Amino acid sequence: MAKTELPKDFQKQMSELLGAEEFEIFSKALEKPVKTSIRKNPYKKSELSSIEERIPWSENGFILRERPKFSQDPLWHAGTFYVQESSSMFIDWVLRSLKIPKGIFLDMSAAPGGKSTLLSSYLGDEGLLVSNEVIQSRAQTLKENIIKWGLGNTVVTNNDPEHFDDLEGLFDCVLVDAPCSGEGMFRKDPNARNEWSLDNVSLCAARQSRILDHCGALVKGGGYLIYSTCTFNEKENEDMIRFLVDEFAFEPVRIRFEKEWGMKESEIETSEGTFFGYRFYPHRVPGEGFFIAILRRPQDSFSLNPKRSKDFKHPFLKEIRDTDSEKLDLDSGFDGNGKFYTLNDSYFRVLRNFIPELEVILRSLNVRYFGVELGKRKGEGWIPSPEWALSTLPKKNFSRLELSRNQALDFLGKKEMNLPEIPLGWHLITYLGNSLGWIKNLGNRINNYYPKDWRIRK
Numbered sequence: 001m002a003k004t005e006l007p008k009d010f011q012k013q014m015s016e017l018l019g020a021e022e023f024e025i026f027s028k029a030l031e032k033p034v035k036t037s038i039r040k041n042p043y044k045k046s047e048l049s050s051i052e053e054r055i056p057w058s059e060n061g062f063i064l065r066e067r068p069k070f071s072q073d074p075l076w077h078a079g080t081f082y083v084q085e086s087s088s089m090f091i092d093w094v095l096r097s098l099k100i101p102k103g104i105f106l107d108m109s110a111a112p113g114g115k116s117t118l119l120s121s122y123l124g125d126e127g128l129l130v131s132n133e134v135i136q137s138r139a140q141t142l143k144e145n146i147i148k149w150g151l152g153n154t155v156v157t158n159n160d161p162e163h164f165d166d167l168e169g170l171f172d173c174v175l176v177d178a179p180c181s182g183e184g185m186f187r188k189d190p191n192a193r194n195e196w197s198l199d200n201v202s203l204c205a206a207r208q209s210r211i212l213d214h215c216g217a218l219v220k221g222g223g224y225l226i227y228s229t230c231t232f233n234e235k236e237n238e239d240m241i242r243f244l245v246d247e248f249a250f251e252p253v254r255i256r257f258e259k260e261w262g263m264k265e266s267e268i269e270t271s272e273g274t275f276f277g278y279r280f281y282p283h284r285v286p287g288e289g290f291f292i293a294i295l296r297r298p299q300d301s302f303s304l305n306p307k308r309s310k311d312f313k314h315p316f317l318k319e320i321r322d323t324d325s326e327k328l329d330l331d332s333g334f335d336g337n338g339k340f341y342t343l344n345d346s347y348f349r350v351l352r353n354f355i356p357e358l359e360v361i362l363r364s365l366n367v368r369y370f371g372v373e374l375g376k377r378k379g380e381g382w383i384p385s386p387e388w389a390l391s392t393l394p395k396k397n398f399s400r401l402e403l404s405r406n407q408a409l410d411f412l413g414k415k416e417m418n419l420p421e422i423p424l425g426w427h428l429i430t431y432l433g434n435s436l437g438w439i440k441n442l443g444n445r446i447n448n449y450y451p452k453d454w455r456i457r458k
């Protein structure tokens, strides 16, 4: 799509913010091509060619020389990397440089899942992430991306921020990557320019303050709130930090970073002193526009420490008793740290580190997915689910079938596959060592269990 001119009011706003001279450099940068960047899944095996440079603030982020056709790359479908704009990966640096304790995290506005997959990688086996999206169709995409990322430490929910009010004080870290006017996307998405207006900026700011109003108290004593947008105006950025500081007790957090990385620190004067934000401009960083600020809840703020109730009661989910869970876990080749629940006879496994918190979440929110769905039981064995294939959990007792790239694409497209003679039964399909899904040889035919909704279409 041809780019339209920058809206006049936007030009005025930006030249006031940057000064006339820097505004010229900024607007020239908006005409340059967008760089494609990806972030690797540290728990899977990705093989990347065409890397131009490492993104200095991200452990697993890389800028590519060109934009490949990701939909034709089985490694993308296997969740070995996520295509993510490089400025947003600064969250990786924030988490690591502040050493934010790995506990219970919330990503309030999570779809399609870029930042949730980053948080999930950071937490690994040591934390639990609630990844929430209010819009139902977007929550579905989020669920798919979380399943493909495959770490089993995430609960996907579909709730309005106000539904979280019973969970005040539960979270060690809350990320609000707010819906915004998208000024930072003017280069990447030509449509964003047409949709922009000063009225829309005000609407977005009103929506952001409503979201934040439900988020401030969700952070436990000593925990962190991370606020981010992909827009430049102060109404949706610095003013939202002032709003938070007026409404809730927070302390400022300053991030150290290398000067040559290019982001600009913004000092935010509030009723409680100076807070800090970080601004990313496309003429200063190898990425798109972004704003981020970090605040800390005072140590003595309320913290919710749920206790385990004797019986877990839920309208749809059933708990598998601890002793049975442990046996099932070890028999299936896992590490014995799993706890199981069933939904419509399908088994879900979660790590047992945060069971009381998880059960409060399962009871309070509209949960769309959690842990890893393993499938149904058949005698002592499994009818395995596609979710298990894509997870990083072991798949003991299943034969593996490594495919070539073209065969893997046929599998992902649910096409007729040309396969060697294979024994009867289930086979795990892999590509470059990464699991993609299941096939079953019935003797007279081979069934492909890759989900219909996910299949590659030409």
Ligand SMILES: C[S@@+](CC[C@H](N)C(=O)[O-])C[C@H]1O[C@@H](n2cnc3c(N)ncnc32)[C@H](O)[C@@H]1O
Pocket: 108, 109, 110, 111, 112, 113, 114, 115, 116, 133, 134, 135, 138, 160, 161, 177, 178, 179, 180, 207, 211
């Ligand atoms: C900037 S996007 C999130 C991008 C995502 N964090 C990522 O990195 O992939 C903002 C999200 O907020 C959601 N949203 C819209 N209205 C909302 C509301 N009232 N409360 C919470 N989230 C909302 C949008 O549907 C959208 O998915």
